[in-house]
Amino acid sequence: MSAITSDEEANAIRTVFVGSDQVAAIGQGTWKMGEVTSQRTVEVDALRYGIEQGLTVIDTAEMYADGGAEEVVKEAIKDIRNQVFLVTKVWPTHQSREALPKALDASLTRLGTSYVDLYLLHWPSQSVPLEQTLNALAQVQEQGLARYLGVSNFPTPYLKQAQELLPDGATIAADQVEYHLANRRAETALIPYCVDRQIAVMAYTPVKGIPSLRPASAGYRVLSHIAHDHQVSPATIALAYLIGSGPVIAIPKAIQYRHIDANRAALDVLLSDVERQAIRRAFASPEEELPYEAL
Numbered sequence: 001m002s003a004i005t006s007d008e009e010a011n012a013i014r015t016v017f018v019g020s021d022q023v024a025a026i027g028q029g030t031w032k033m034g035e036v037t038s039q040r041t042v043e044v045d046a047l048r049y050g051i052e053q054g055l056t057v058i059d060t061a062e063m064y065a066d067g068g069a070e071e072v073v074k075e076a077i078k079d080i081r082n083q084v085f086l087v088t089k090v091w092p093t094h095q096s097r098e099a100l101p102k103a104l105d106a107s108l109t110r111l112g113t114s115y116v117d118l119y120l121l122h123w124p125s126q127s128v129p130l131e132q133t134l135n136a137l138a139q140v141q142e143q144g145l146a147r148y149l150g151v152s153n154f155p156t157p158y159l160k161q162a163q164e165l166l167p168d169g170a171t172i173a174a175d176q177v178e179y180h181l182a183n184r185r186a187e188t189a190l191i192p193y194c195v196d197r198q199i200a201v202m203a204y205t206p207v208k209g210i211p212s213l214r215p216a217s218a219g220y221r222v223l224s225h226i227a228h229d230h231q232v233s234p235a236t237i238a239l240a241y242l243i244g245s246g247p248v249i250a251i252p253k254a255i256q257y258r259h260i261d262a263n264r265a266a267l268d269v270l271l272s273d274v275e276r277q278a279i280r281r282a283f284a285s286p287e288e289e290l291p292y293e294a295l
């Protein structure tokens with residue numbers, strides 16, 4: 001299949017394949033969780049509530065709250081591990097052949113599980129050659145510690161390179177990148193590339209800017225109008241737009257139940273071509289490819 005051929009086709013996607021697993025196109029982020037002890041119960045409850053609503057992709061990282069977010073996730077999933085699709089990430093300073101397995105082992109301990117469903121390189125590394133990291137990734141997959149492998153913050157050419165450098169038989173199942181209405185760079189090259197190769201695109205910061213839209217702005221007016229027609233909130237429409245753009249899983253972080261409900265509602269909203277075009281017109285976005293940055 002070539003890139004998305006029509007908005008109608010794009011709108012048909014409400015679940016996304018990661019490898020051979022079919023998951024809901026809205027998941028849950030955990031950035032900022034695990035930072036404040038007094039918030040822990042609220043965060044655990046929010047994640048569990050979201051999982052009950054079907055938001056079973058849980059995205060975390062060793063870097064979030066220095067492991068604290070993974071510990072929150074551990075508590076949230078302790079008796080329901082097999083109901084979630086668990087994603088964590090390795091920070092660039094841990095991407096050498098010696099450090100990566102240790103980092104994953106520490107993540108697994110904090111998460112209270114013997115495997116993750118998807119293990120991502122959080123950012124490209126400035127210091128470790130990519131090929132070395134990819135060999136280490138493939139090895140932890142072979143050991144059954146990570147079911148699928150992926151990257152994050154990799155623009156299209158670098159994603160392509162990662163796939164080429166992986167040992168035979170291993171594949172990149174996902175690329176997690178910034179994607180929201182004010183930054184639709186992922187649409188330029190990455191999403192069409194991933195459609196063709198059955199790679200999932202995970203959209204981070206997906207509701208960025210939506211709650212603070214000025215009522216006089218074109219974006220606010222268009223989203224409010226479409227939201228009114230569908231009887232949902234503007235954030236729901238923003239998320240429905242993103243997950244209608246291809247094999248996209250949006251991972252909003254939310255601790256308020258009304259936000260979780262609004263995010264869940266996006267799975268049921270089908271936007272028309274006209275609505276999608278109106279949204280595109282109302283939100284200016286740079287058209288160039290995602291930037292390359294190594295940390």
Ligand SMILES: NC(=O)c1ccc[n+]([C@@H]2O[C@H](COP(=O)([O-])OP(=O)(O)OC[C@H]3O[C@@H](n4cnc5c(N)ncnc54)[C@H](OP(=O)(O)O)[C@@H]3O)[C@@H](O)[C@H]2O)c1
Binds near residue numbers: 152204211251253255
């Ligand atoms: N790979 C990377 O480099 C990278 C970078 C950044 C983020 N991420 C991942 O992506 C996830 C999402 O990004 P993010 O947390 O930075 O930003 P986000 O999900 O776009 O925004 C989170 C904020 O939006 C609010 N919110 C959530 N749903 C809402 C809704 N329906 N209506 C109005 N407000 C809503 C939340 O409020 P409440 O919490 O009060 O409900 C929270 O303040 C992260 O948590 C993390 O897992 C990955």
